[in-house]
């Protein structure tokens with residue numbers, strides 16, 4: 276993972292921490308603010324709608340929720356509970372490690388006294404061997420402790436990741452769009468990486484450092500309580516430094532995180548919309564926006580680096596004060612005969628040995644804070660209530676459905692993508708059980724929006740959609756639109772996700788029903804051929820047929836088809852029309868049609884204009900009425916019914 280300023284996570288630029296102190300990673304972790312109270316759907320009852328302020332005419336974004344600090348802590352405990360034994364073992368190992376670390380300074384003090392008193396070289400060698408043995412033991416214990424922590428932490432993180440991905444997949448597309456796909460991607464990518472790094476480095480670092488600190492205090496007290504007191508004089512300076520740092524770093528990292536997410540969102544949006552950006556010559560505008568966001572990210576990274584340098588500078592002062600006091604105390608104690616030179620040496624060495632753990636502790640406090648913010652953002656998504664069953668996508672439908680078609684009524688549907696700019700104005704549309712209704716109208720009339728609302732992919736701003744269920748089961752609506760995804764896997768896998776466990780004969784029958792049997796059989800390994808990214812690329816027509824075959828297998832009582840034939844070319848489009856008719860047979864169906872031939876064969880046609888249904892009736896009836904539909908039909912026929 277890279278930090279926002281391009282340096283690898285876990286490292287810092289040279290010169291930030293000079294002298295004897297360790298260089299430990301306070302990585303500028305983009306950390307989101309803890310969520311504000313809101314009418315959200317997280318299990319914590321809080322839905323932090325972190326609206327990122329708009330820039331340059333952008334629409335404000337409502338980021339996905341972030342869990343409260345309390346809920347985050349609770350989730351971390353829940354996730355580690357099954358591995359409590361290992362966690363306790365890790366603490367015990369780190370404690371033994373810290374105790375073994377005391378051997379070094381004591382042995383060196385012993386060597387000093389032995390040499391001063393003219394002792395034998397054998398005694399010195401013995402002390403040196405103790406030193407070596409202690410160092411080896413420490414190496415083994417440190418590795419064991421880190422291994423235990425990694426096993427506890429990685430297991431917990433894997434569970435959390437699974438939950439986040441499951442929830443993310445169940446989120447209504449509208450919610451993801453509102454937040455920007457970059458927000459979700461940043462959480463699953465950057466935040467998960469941040470937490471994983473914390474599990475690997477921060478937790479062992481914090482635990483080891485805290486225990487070393489405690490053991491060293493015991494060691495100093497054992498030499499003479501006044502050494503411990505002198506060493507403790509550094510603590511107020513360190514505490515003040517930490518407070519000073521955290522007060523500045525918390526909002527800084529939070530803002531840095533937001534700025535990073537904004538940059539990711541903007542980049543993703545510009546790249547994924549590259550064709551549109553080119554077509555409308557928006558390149559310069561998008562480049563400027565990316566530059567602005569990148570400049571923001573760089574500015575915040577620089578501020579974070581400056582802050583860390585000042586933080587380490589203050590820590591050096593604390594170390595100097597503590598060490599100077601210990602040397603003064605040692606001098607006084609040796610002079611009045613209450614301590615030996617070796618003991619004063621050991622005390623000074625014990626204190627110097629603390630530089631590392633103290634700095635680790637303080638530096639990691641910031642990183643731990645960032646990781647906690649990342650974890651809060653992951654838990655926020657993991658706690659989201661799964662999308663309603665009607666919020667469906669074609670891929671999401673897997674369970675077998677209730678038999679028989681249902682009636683659908685969409686009443687008083689209003690929809691604003693942007694507040695105050697309605698694109699649907701109180702639309703009423705009813706479908707009788709098993710009826711096929713086709714939506715027609717000019718581009719931008721609102722057909723796709725209405726279709727997605729009926730399918731449950733968008734929640735309407737006002738109005739309601741009712742799918743009257745038969746006995747027992749809940750409503751089952753399946754949406755097939757032009758965003759058909761071919762997953763990397765075999766053709767059979769791609770079909771089975773619509774009906775897990777279906778027999779090969781069912782898969783073949785579904786392919787046959789949508790006219791795909793021919794090309795599927797001709798594949799090098801038939802149903803076992805790997806398709807999708809990295810495998811055989813399916814044509815847009817084949818991908819649409821695959822979507823329709825999944826529809827046949829999922830067997831939903833209600834189906835919404837939107838532009839399934841759009842990308843297939845006119846020959847392919849006619850084939851797809853036939854496949855679609857076959858796939859929706861026996862179901863209640865709402866079909867968005869751009870080719871009016873589809874409308875002619877539907878039970879009923881609804882004509883939309885500027886967000887309203889302006890005409891409804893059969894093809895023949897509407898032609899006879901000589902209204903909006905008749906004009907559309909005439910125009911379509913004049914273009915050669917392409």
Ligand SMILES: Nc1ncnc2c1ncn2[C@@H]1O[C@H](COP(=O)(O)OP(=O)(O)OP(=O)(O)O)[C@@H](O)[C@H]1O
Pocket residue numbers: 692693698716717718719720721722723724725
């Ligand atoms: N995600 C969105 N955000 C903002 N506005 C949108 C969004 N999707 C559609 N719109 C707007 O809503 C209006 C209706 O669009 P919609 O796609 O529903 O129309 P349509 O009749 O299906 O058009 P087409 O035939 O071109 O697909 C249009 O003005 C469109 O620009």
